[in-house]
Amino acid sequence: MPETARRPESHRYGNRPTMKDVAARAGVGLKTVSRVVNGEPGVTADTERRVQEAIEALGFRRNDSARVLRKGRTASMGLVLEDLADPFYGPLSRAVEEVARAHGTLLFNGSSAEDPEREQELALALCARRVDGLVIIPAGDDHRYLEPEIRAGVATVFVDRPAGRIDADVVLSDNHGGARAGVAHLIAHGHRRIGFIGDMPRIHTAAERLRGYRTAMEDAGIPVAPSWTSLGVTDPERVRRAAEEMLSGPEPVTAIFAGNNRVTITVVRVLAELSRPVALVGFDDFELADLLRPGVTVVAQDAALLGRTAADRLFRRLDGSLVAPERIELPTRLITRGSGELPPAG
Amino acid sequence: MPETARRPESHRYGNRPTMKDVAARAGVGLKTVSRVVNGEPGVTADTERRVQEAIEALGFRRNDSARVLRKGRTASMGLVLEDLADPFYGPLSRAVEEVARAHGTLLFNGSSAEDPEREQELALALCARRVDGLVIIPAGDDHRYLEPEIRAGVATVFVDRPAGRIDADVVLSDNHGGARAGVAHLIAHGHRRIGFIGDMPRIHTAAERLRGYRTAMEDAGIPVAPSWTSLGVTDPERVRRAAEEMLSGPEPVTAIFAGNNRVTITVVRVLAELSRPVALVGFDDFELADLLRPGVTVVAQDAALLGRTAADRLFRRLDGSLVAPERIELPTRLITRGSGELPPAG
DNA sequence: TAGAGCCTGGACAACGTTGTCACGGGCGGG
DNA sequence: CCCGCCCGTGACAACGTTGTCCAGGCTCTA
Structure with a gap:
């Protein structure tokens, strides 16, 4: 009965249909809906069709928050950079995003505005969301606050500038x-x-x-x-x-x-x-x-390469790599265009 | 051989302490820990101290995923833009972030790469995470796929380009x-x-x-x-x-x-x-x-103003504003620098 | 035709947190 | 001195999902 009363007949905002609702409407068990949604085997074509119809009719969408709670991995990561509006970080950010996307991972973004306190606040907020990993462009020079997080399994890679007072992966330019x-x-x-x-x-x-x-x-x-x-x-x-x-x-x-x-x-x-x-x-x-x-x-x-390298590193860690933290230095490239070739005047 | 053994138990959240662990260590009840963590009243100074010590000792950090599941609001929002690396979107993105931050909200970022399918995929993935709201720079011209989400309460604002075939808030330049x-x-x-x-x-x-x-x-x-x-x-x-x-x-x-x-x-x-x-x-x-x-x-x-306006609009919706969806057009500004003032030649 | 095995489907617990409620003890007022 | 009240505390259910396990019904074979 209570289930019937909770049916989304009401257009009340914020009351979304759940698997339970779908199950009730399709006349099947809760777990069967879960199986259909996740493409698991063990469901007859006919049952699957009924479930799909119910999903369609109710506008059901799986709640990944709950899924995450159950499964442990959140398939999300955080990127803490200095200023999203700085053109240098655009390509870096984009490169990280592409790697994340390739791993089916969503990306949280935040700017520290070069303020160490704000960097910490952001990084810890992301950890509270249980991101799987962090890419950080450090603003501060003491990152010991991340120790419990890293120990708890949050893969962490620093880019552009080294980490302070902790041992972690770092990707830098030369x-x-x-x-x-x-x-x-x-x-x-x-x-x-x-x-x-x-x-x-x-x-x-x-x-x-x-x-x-x-x-x-x-x-x-x-x-x-x-x-x-x-x-x-x-x-x-x-x-x-x-x-x-x-x-x-x-x-x-x-x-x-x-x-x-x-x-x-x-x-x-x-x-x-x-x-x-x-x-x-x-x-x-x-x-x-x-x-x-x-x-x-x-x-x-190469900002994009910096980002890509860092993200690759991060996902290698998540895949279980246990090599010691490393410091990677990427080469720079001199591009001559005229201003640097002017002879001394006077 | 059992698939269950593939991921060691220790890999779940990386063995993070929970409120239960803190409670056990402090010799108090689970709910008391919750009260301390959330700064709720009704805890003696002495009890609070014991709990704080246990938190410190274990390196406990509240799991916001679980919190979200219980509370309904996720305090997160999504920004779907065309390309993070495009300098035009940097300031826009940054402006959205600042408003989000002022509302204690974290920001998911994603690029559609001007691909309608990818836009949809991203937006729906964000909805599955139960973001409270979405700011979208549309790549496609049909956004009916968002109808169930909007009806379910996801505040949605389109920026830079109008929404296609649905009624929603839009912030544009003139x-x-x-x-x-x-x-x-x-x-x-x-x-x-x-x-x-x-x-x-x-x-x-x-x-x-x-x-x-x-x-x-x-x-x-x-x-x-x-x-x-x-x-x-x-x-x-x-x-x-x-x-x-x-x-x-x-x-x-x-x-x-x-x-x-x-x-x-x-x-x-x-x-x-x-x-x-x-x-x-x-x-x-x-x-x-x-x-x-x-x-x-x-x-x-004014890219930053576009972003700020859209985000403001979004949070006004989240605060319960029920005015009809609106189309806001921001003025542009002509900046004369020389190239536009050259007289016709020939 | 009976027993074995497979396939489908569902009941139930668990993830970590918060809201509800009830309990016990200390205290003040009648 | 007792009643009632308030305060600090904790037990328990619920959030929506997935993993485990078991029950039935079917097919296949001896």
């Missing part, structure tokens, strides 16, 4: 080598006074790129003047000031290495207003870099 | 008005032979923009030659051919209106190789449009 190659490229074109503008060194990628700059300069036996490096500037106005400063003064730089794509673009703006040519190489490729005059020479990392 | 204004701008600068290159007219936005072009031309009393409009071209190679075609011939256009940002960028490339100046206005803004020479004049839509 930031040091890329920056080194980019700066060496400028040196090879005759520059000696080369500036570096980058993000706060507490961000691992920024620190590594700075290190690459220093290595290249050292390789060439060029001492670096303090006024040539500018760290921790990220908003356009301060980047502009930093660039203008190193371009004036007694020993102005003849070339600039920009530590990430946002910096690069601002520097392009500054240089466009200048009368003399200044060489520029930027870390990270960006759309339209080839359309500018001159085209912008960049050290490109 | 594609017709924007294109009309953009073309009128060209006409105001003396152009009469104006070309239009856009996507397939089966895509609503493309059709509306074409209509805007025709309206503007009609307003000015300019008959449109068939060779001036090129529809359904989207890959760079064909856009290039289309542009070159309308720029040669007996009656070459002196200006081009580009139907979306990908077309615009390709046209910029084509025009860069040309000796004579050709005016250009594009639909959709893009980064660096101001850095090109000349800067590219565009009709800009």
Whole structure:
């Protein structure tokens, strides 16, 4: 009786038909409906037809939440990145999604906005949903809060920046080598006074790129003047000031290495207003870099490959791989377009 | 040999402690743990402390899947968009996320890749997870498959393009008005032979923009030659051919209106190789449009506002709003940068 | 034709949580 | 001093699904 009363005659919102309702309507047992829905064997064609009709008539859709509770695996994963709106993360995110899709897994997405607290909050919320795995672009530098989760079986892979104070899989670009190659490229074109503008060194990628700059300069036996490096500037106005400063003064730089794509673009703006040519190489490729005059020479990392590699790694873990956590470094590629090949002026 | 042995018991949730375990360890009842975890009143300070200690010691984290099953609301929503890697959708996605976050809701993300079947598959998978709501950027033009879901209470809002064959909330840009204004701008600068290159007219936005072009031309009393409009071209190679075609011939256009940002960028490339100046206005803004020479004049839509508006609408529905489904059109903005103000040549 | 084996279908418990309700003890007021 | 009330606590059912196991009915063979 109570079952009949719960029939979805009522168009009450939020009251969806369940397998029980379908079973009642089809005149079969609950488990038989489950079998039909999951394509399990052991149901006659006639019974199956009756069940299908009932499903159709009621607009039944299996409740995967309940399924998950019973089965253990949720077939979902989380991606915590820095900012969905940043064009660098679009392709990365998309690549992770494609791998997830290939494994029949849905993807939760969230932005940390470069705030460690928010990263943690997000990651733990995802764990509470019992995602099978996490791909994290770290904002913070201490990830011990994830220890119980990882121990409990949440496959976790860090991308773009290493994990802090825990042992986990990490997929990085070769930031040091890329920056080194980019700066060496400028040196090879005759520059000696080369500036570096980058993000706060507490961000691992920024620190590594700075290190690459220093290595290249050292390789060439060029001492670096303090006024040539500018760290921790990220908003356009301060980047502009930093660039203008190193371009004036007694020993102005003849070339600039920009530590990430946002910096690069601002520097392009500054240089466009200048009368003399200044060489520029930027870390990270960006759309339209080839359309500018001159085209912008960049050290490109493959965001999609980063994402794909991380996701592959994650699913290998979920499939039971027990190899020790690994640090994978992907190579970068120097793309010459003109701005990095300008000779020193003055 | 039994299939049950295939997945070791330890692989289920990875042996996560449950409230029952916490209760046993703290020497209290199950429900008391629940009360502590949810901050419900009616627990003495001493009991609460014991429970907290047990939680800490075991590394317990509430299973929100089970919670959801019991409570009905999942505090999660889905966003189905065309391509996460497309820079236009980054800010939109981010805006939706911010609103979701403000409502304590997690966001599932998925790309349809402009494939109606994949859109449906994704949307229904999300419904099976019992998301509270959906924001969809439609790829297909028939969304009747969502009818049972909407009736069951899944708040659904369509963005950027209208829903097909069902009555639902829609948030759009004023594609017709924007294109009309953009073309009128060209006409105001003396152009009469104006070309239009856009996507397939089966895509609503493309059709509306074409209509805007025709309206503007009609307003000015300019008959449109068939060779001036090129529809359904989207890959760079064909856009290039289309542009070159309308720029040669007996009656070459002196200006081009580009139907979306990908077309615009390709046209910029084509025009860069040309000796004579050709005016250009594009639909959709893009980064660096101001850095090109000349800067590219565009009709800009506010992607973030689109996303925010849609998400707001969705949560208003979830809060019980019962107003009839509505169609919201957001205004566009003409940004002049140079390319649209070139006078007709020849 | 009886027994064995197979196939179909259903009853029931379990997943981890929350809502309901009942119980016992301490306390204040009559 | 006793009654009733409130407060802290816990037992139990329910959420919707799947895994296990068993009951019948059928076919096949000896």
